[in-house]
Amino acid sequence: MKSIACYHYISVFFLWILFITKGFAAFQNVSHKRDITNIKILMDKPDSIVSDKWNFANKDNEINNYLSKTMNNVIVNFYYNDKESTEKKSKNEYEDYVKFIIEQLKNSNYDMFILDEKFIFSDVSNIESSYIQDTFHELNIHNYYLNLSDFFEKNKNKMNNNAAFNEIFKNVYSVTSDNNIYDEDMVKGGFNNNILYGLPFEMDxxxxxxxxxxxxxxxxxxxxxxxxxxxxxxxxxxxxxxxxxxxxxxxxxxxxxxxxxxxxxxxxxxxxxxxxxxxxxxxxxxxxxxxxxxxxxxxxxxxxxxxxxxxxxxxxxxxxxxxxxxxxxxxxxxxxxxxxxxxxxxxxxVRNKKYLVINKNSKIDKDMLFQVALQLSSSDFQTAKYELSCKLPAYNFNVINSNFSNHTYFNNIIKQTSDFVNxxxxxxxxxxxxxxxxxxxxxxxxxxxxxxxxxxxxxxxxxxxxxxxxxxxxx
Incomplete structure (x- = not known):
């Protein structure tokens, strides 16, 4: 009887140990998951030609592998509106597109946006538009964008060792670089009333x-x-x-x-x-x-x-x-x-510029979003993205002479472009x-x-x- 009792005691003891071990492992797993911040980025729906080259699962993995070199506590995922028409054939389709973006800016479903230059400040003019007010019930849509100038000012003496911060500070925010990697039109496109809202992300x-x-x-x-x-x-x-x-x-x-x-x-x-x-x-x-x-x-x-x-x-x-x-x-x-x-x-x-914008209404810590935005806007990331998916970098090809492994003839054509039309x-x-x-x-x-x-x-x-x-x- 003693041996049977001892057996039961040992069995219960090991079951208890197993339960505690699994519970601790589960706790560690939950804690680990809590340390990871998931950032959602909304982009325009790729057209039928580009979509063949933009596999979201693969691209998200490649982007997160890139980010993990400097930030291992975030995961970035790109999304688009599946109902969006990639070709706007009428005023109604265009209005639906604008309304969807405004609605997403108002809530916290997406933390960042890749916005076309034809959208980012397109409601701004010296004269208020009754059409925009009556149709979209909004004026000054950029009030939903995070003011990035504040973050550059706050961090300009703290982030001397951050290569992405230094690059964008010198070439975009304060333009202190003598040999700017961006042309003037690209830089100005992210500002409104001398406040920076959009970081150069890519172009077409x-x-x-x-x-x-x-x-x-x-x-x-x-x-x-x-x-x-x-x-x-x-x-x-x-x-x-x-x-x-x-x-x-x-x-x-x-x-x-x-x-x-x-x-x-x-x-x-x-x-x-x-x-x-x-x-x-x-x-x-x-x-x-x-x-x-x-x-x-x-x-x-x-x-x-x-x-x-x-x-x-x-x-x-x-x-x-x-x-x-x-x-x-x-x-x-x-x-x-x-x-x-x-x-x-x-x-x-005609050049189509795109900018990375942070949603002011996002519930994620804005300092973290700012750090991620810097990495995703860096010239290194833009170069890597170009190699992966043919998405043209926003920077000047004649200033950054990147040694791309492919598309030599294509690169030469771009470098010969003397001017872009806004x-x-x-x-x-x-x-x-x-x-x-x-x-x-x-x-x-x-x-x-x-x-x-x-x-x-x-x-x-x-x-x-x-x-x-x-x-x-x-x-």
């Missing part, structure tokens, strides 16, 4: 992909058809701006000031319809399709449709007007990469409408003009954009 460019055999022909003098997704309002607007620049100067000297004065000059001379709008409509019909008689015709030119046409049609007489971020996907479709040539319009291209600046005026209003109304007006040839509504709208002509009615 409008480029033309040409199948070898066509030579170095460009979009405005090529006799062949051009495949481009004019269904997308942003692409149509960028195409219009490129056309303005390449065809609106005549024999004038093409300096930056003249680019951004084209619209004003044409309006003042009453030459907008004759010298810009009618030639633009002719260009669209000659180069894309001469049967654009309905909105449905125009909206059939989606990215997916034109890209398939470009990839799968045989012959050399075709080109695709896409984005630089499409490069890795496109060259992967050809056995011989040298078959694809890239062209920039007169060494000019699409928002093309429509700026002292007492004009904010860009968000331009973006909402102008593409639909251009589509209607291409269909019916009536330029007056577009002229009236552009006058309203430039001069806030109150007796002219937006469509």
């Amino acid at each position: 460019l409008d480029v033309e992909y040409i199948v070898a055999g066509q030579g170095n022909q460009t979009i405005q003098n090529d006799n062949n058809k051009i495949l481009t997704n004019i269904a997308d309002d942003d692409k149509l607007l960028a195409t219009f701006v490129n056309f303005m620049i390449t065809n609106g100067l005549n024999n004038e000297t093409p300096d930056e000031k003249s680019y951004y004065n084209i619209l004003t000059n044409k309006l003042e001379k009453n030459k907008l319809e004759e010298e810009l709008l009618i030639p633009f409509s002719k260009f669209i019909k000659d180069k894309i399709d001469n049967k654009l008689t309905t909105i449905n015709n125009i909206n059939s030119f989606t990215l997916n449709n034109v890209y398939k046409n470009f990839i799968y049609n045989e012959g050399n007489n075709r080109s695709f007007y896409g984005k630089a971020s499409h490069f890795c996907s496109i060259v992967g479709q050809f056995e011989n990469n040298s078959l694809i040539q890239l062209s920039l319009l007169h060494k000019k291209s 699409i928002k600046k093309m429509f700026e005026s002292q007492f004009g409408a904010p860009y968000m209003e331009v973006r909402a109304f102008l593409p639909e007006a251009l589509k209607k003009f291409i269909i019916d040839g009536n330029a007056k509504p577009v002229v009236d709208m552009l006058e309203n954009i430039q001069y806030l002509v109150m007796d002219k009615i937006l469509l």
Whole structure:
């Protein structure tokens, strides 16, 4: 009996030890999990070409591996709105996109945002927009962004050993670097009223992909058809701006000031319809399709449709007007990469800048979010991201001569780009409408003009954009 009792005693003792051990291990595991902070970042939904190269599970792992070198207590995950249309074909789709971002900024679902420059301060102007107020019930959306200037001031004497902090402090916040890795336009894009809200994160460019055999022909003098997704309002607007620049100067000297004065000059001379709008409509019909008689015709030119046409049609007489971020996907479709040539319009291209913004309403410690934002905005991280997914760094390729292992020809094209076009600046005026209003109304007006040839509504709208002509009615 003693042996049986002893056996039971020993069994109970070991069960108790096992329970305590497992409980302690579970406690350690919970404690460990509590030390990890999960940071959620909202980005735009990748288009159908880029999405093939952006595997979220893999990219999140690679990004977190990078972060673990300096911060081992955070995990970053990227998200997008699955219901978002990657091509905004109407004002309503654009408004839904803006409303979703504003709603996420108001709550704490996402801690950071990757925001397009066409959004970040696009509601800001000298004149308040009744359209923005009535549609989005917000003015000064940037009030939801964390003021990063405060954090740079607070830490400027404390973080001397932080390479990412020093780099961004010198090149973005205080601009004390003689050889800045960012150009002035890139830096200014993250500021509003001298307060820094957005850190340069990445950029994209409008480029033309040409199948070898066509030579170095460009979009405005090529006799062949051009495949481009004019269904997308942003692409149509960028195409219009490129056309303005390449065809609106005549024999004038093409300096930056003249680019951004084209619209004003044409309006003042009453030459907008004759010298810009009618030639633009002719260009669209000659180069894309001469049967654009309905909105449905125009909206059939989606990215997916034109890209398939470009990839799968045989012959050399075709080109695709896409984005630089499409490069890795496109060259992967050809056995011989040298078959694809890239062209920039007169060494000019509409540049799409993106900025990293911290949500002021996030429940996560703001000092930690600031530290993570510095790492994700560093030139080292941007270089690594470019190698992984063809996402162009925001920095100047001519200043940081990174030894990329791939894309040599592509890098050379980017380095030869002498200037970028700021699409928002093309429509700026002292007492004009904010860009968000331009973006909402102008593409639909251009589509209607291409269909019916009536330029007056577009002229009236552009006058309203430039001069806030109150007796002219937006469509």
